Amino acid sequence: MTTDIAAAHRAVDAVWRIESARIIAGLARLVRDVGLAEELAQDALVAALEQWPAEGIPAKPGAWLMLTARHRAIDRIRREERFAGKLALLGRELEAEQGGAPAEFEAAGDDERIDDDLLRLMFISCHPVLSTEARVVLTLRLLGGLTTGEIARGLLTTEPVIAKRITRAKRTLASSQVPFEVPPAKDRPARLASVLEVLYLVFNEGYSAMAGDDWMRPALCTEALRLGRVLAGLMPDEPEVHGLVALMEIQASRIPARLGPDGLPVPLPEQNHGRWDHLLIRRGFTALLRAQQLRRPPGPYVLQAAIAACHARARTGAETDWRQIALLYEALAALTPSPVVELNRAVAVAMAGDIEAGLRITEDLAAGAELAGYHHLPSVRGDLLARLGQYVKAAGEFRRAAALTRNNPERTMLLRRADDCDAQRQRRGDVSP
């Protein structure tokens, strides 16, 4: 019997994971308060944990949770005067849906309206009144349905830190009286950029996971990808949404190939392309095509996806079209100038055959202060110098990079490359750089 109850609880958890974002979104429309909506949804979850083990999972579990949450909402509003103003709203909504229980269940899951609610919830979770950290946490919580503990494990922090961040974020939204709406046309590009940024941050957090990390970290990649796909369904006319999805699908396709058997990272050009996940590559290409079919000037995510697609198209590292990649980086640098983009362009230019030109770009970057402390800069310089046979300088750059990185496997790899340079120099009997 206890195992039955445990199984039922696991089933309730699974339903919650699948349905919670839509339930919270639907409730938020009714009560106009995301924090309250989440509490009410949680109340419904508690009710499900009490009832489903005995009565079985209802035919439409999502609709059941939604209806229960609405009833809880009314109960609470009656109990707590501070929510009194919201009673009228709720009463009206529920009245409109009366007409026998089955009809009520159907109405609770009205798909199109829930889609709109879900989109509003995405925008509000990534609202500019919140800090970027708060946006990430709130998105994982409200849209991902992740527990506080899971978010903490995913982001390498503690549960109380995450709990505090969530509480504060909800309070900020309530006190700023952020309306529960899809932003008006004039604000939409900036607001959408914030949503995309948050999803890509979550993805990269997962992508930076190392062998031996808690599984919640790489799971963040899947979560960001899933939310990106949902967003693409909700905003099919936004090329940048498809661009981000394409970028994440293609980057995720490399996960099986990016670590060697020794647990050390394998640089992209050296990865075994046969180990890439070709299902995800195909999905990425489809998403990129969708973006391109909208015939709008490419934004930063579409350009980055196009770069990722260049890598994915190559059957081996040697077949990579670096010239095209260098051009795409040039377009990206024109759109969103950044030293990191410049550094990537330097790599592409060098890989396309002009190592000296690539090195010159890195020299400009090394002269500036923006990338001081960024280990990829000396790491790239070391690589280019080694290709030019300047092993002494190269070894110095690799050691500088090793001192800057906080990632242990990467440090091991960089020191190994520095030693290789020393060995090459000695083999040549060289003393000059």
Next chain:
Amino acid sequence: MRFLMTVNAGASAPDEQLYAEMGKFVEELTRAGVLLATGGLDPGTHVTSSGGKITLTDGPFSESKEVIVSFALLEVRSKDEAVELARRFWKIAGDGEGDIRQVFGPEG
């Protein structure tokens, strides 16, 4: 985590209503970002390799309940989620049988 949900032969033949409901379900799963691929399978050719000798046997096979006729590749966060989606699938599909099996990936 990826799961391969398979359906064996012998399930009830789809009528128009089932077809429509299943279409809606597949669309829902796609929009939710969890359905990666789906397809139907021919009974095909059975291959046996024994002592270096390859034997081919063409279908149809008598033990049709053991033959996989369709599959869905799902990307979900837990086995319980895959089970819940299978439960919803079979609610629509009616009587029949199949399997839910994890596809091992880099995460093990």
